[in-house]
Amino acid sequence: AQTVTQSQPEMSVQEAETVTLSCTYDTSESDYYLFWYKQPPSRQMILVIRQEAYKQQNATENRFSVNFQKAAKSFSLKISDSQLGDAAMYFCAYSIDSGGGADGLTFGKGTHLIIQP
Amino acid sequence: EADIYQTPRYLVIGTGKKITLECSQTMGHDKMYWYQQDPGMELHLIHYSYGVNSTEKGDLSSESTVSRIRTEHFPLTLESARPSHTSQYLCASSTGLAGLTDTQYFGPGTRLTVL
Numbered sequence: 001a002q003t004v005t006q007s008q009p010e011m012s013v014q015e016a017e018t019v020t021l022s023c024t025y026d027t028s029e030s031d032y033y034l035f036w037y038k039q040p041p042s043r044q045m046i047l048v049i050r051q052e053a054y055k056q057q058n059a060t061e062n063r064f065s066v067n068f069q070k071a072a073k074s075f076s077l078k079i080s081d082s083q084l085g086d087a088a089m090y091f092c093a094y095s096i097d098s099g100g101g102a103d104g105l106t107f108g109k110g111t112h113l114i115i116q117p
Numbered sequence: 118e119a120d121i122y123q124t125p126r127y128l129v130i131g132t133g134k135k136i137t138l139e140c141s142q143t144m145g146h147d148k149m150y151w152y153q154q155d156p157g158m159e160l161h162l163i164h165y166s167y168g169v170n171s172t173e174k175g176d177l178s179s180e181s182t183v184s185r186i187r188t189e190h191f192p193l194t195l196e197s198a199r200p201s202h203t204s205q206y207l208c209a210s211s212t213g214l215a216g217l218t219d220t221q222y223f224g225p226g227t228r229l230t231v232l
Contacts, residue, residue: 044223044224045226047220104162104165105152105162107160109158
C-alpha cells in the first residue's frame with residue numbers, strides 16, 4: 001500500500017520569507033501523481049500544485065514550487081515570499097494513474113503553516 | 118473555487134438517527150469521492166464512484182453507504198448515526214479521463230457531530 005509521510009506537524013515563517021514543507025512517500029509504482037493541497041481554516045480544500053512522476057522538471061505555480069526527487073521518493077513544497085493568506089493546513093497527496101484517471105488520493109497527515117506578520 | 122457543493126455544512130444530531138449528506142457538482146465529472154477527515158486532520162477515502170450506478174468502498178472501512186443515480190449527485194447515508202461517526206466529510210470530483218492528470222476538486226465539507 002502507498003503511504004505519504006509529512007514529518008512536520010507545524011511550521012512557522014515570517015511574512016515575505018521562504019518556507020519549505022517536506023513530504024516523502026512510499027510506492028512500488030513507476031507512474032503516479034503527486035499533489036500539494038491547501039486547506040485554510042473552515043475553507044475549501046484547493047489544489048496548490050501537482051507533479052507527474054514521469055516528468056523530470058519540477059512543477060512551479062507562481063510563488064509555489066516543488067523539489068521532486070523520484071529516487072529518494074521525496075516531494076517538498078517551497079513557498080516563496082510568504083503571505084498571510086498562505087496560512088493553512090497543507091496536505092501532500094499521492095495517486096496512481098489507473099488508466100481511467102486517478103483513484104482516491106492517499107494523503108499525508110498535513111503540516112500546519114503559520115505566517116508571522 | 119470549483120463548482121462542487123455540500124449540504125448541510127454543519128449537522129448536530131442524536132444517536133440512532135438516519136442522515137444523508139448531500140454532494141453535487143456541476144462540472145460533469147464522472148468520478149466522485151467521499152473522504153472522512155478526523156479531528157487530527159488526516160483524510161481517508163471511504164467511498165468512490167466511476168460514474169452512474171458505480172460505487173466502490175475506499176481504504177477506510179465505513180458504515181456509511183453511497184449511491185450514484187445521477188452524474189452530478191453523490192449522496193452519503195448513515196442509517197443509524199453514532200458518536201464514532203463524528204467527523205468532517207469531504208466530497209470531491211474529478212474528470213476521470215484516461216491519460217490526463219486527474220485533479221480532484223473538493224467541496225466545502227460537512228462537519229457532523231453525533232451526540
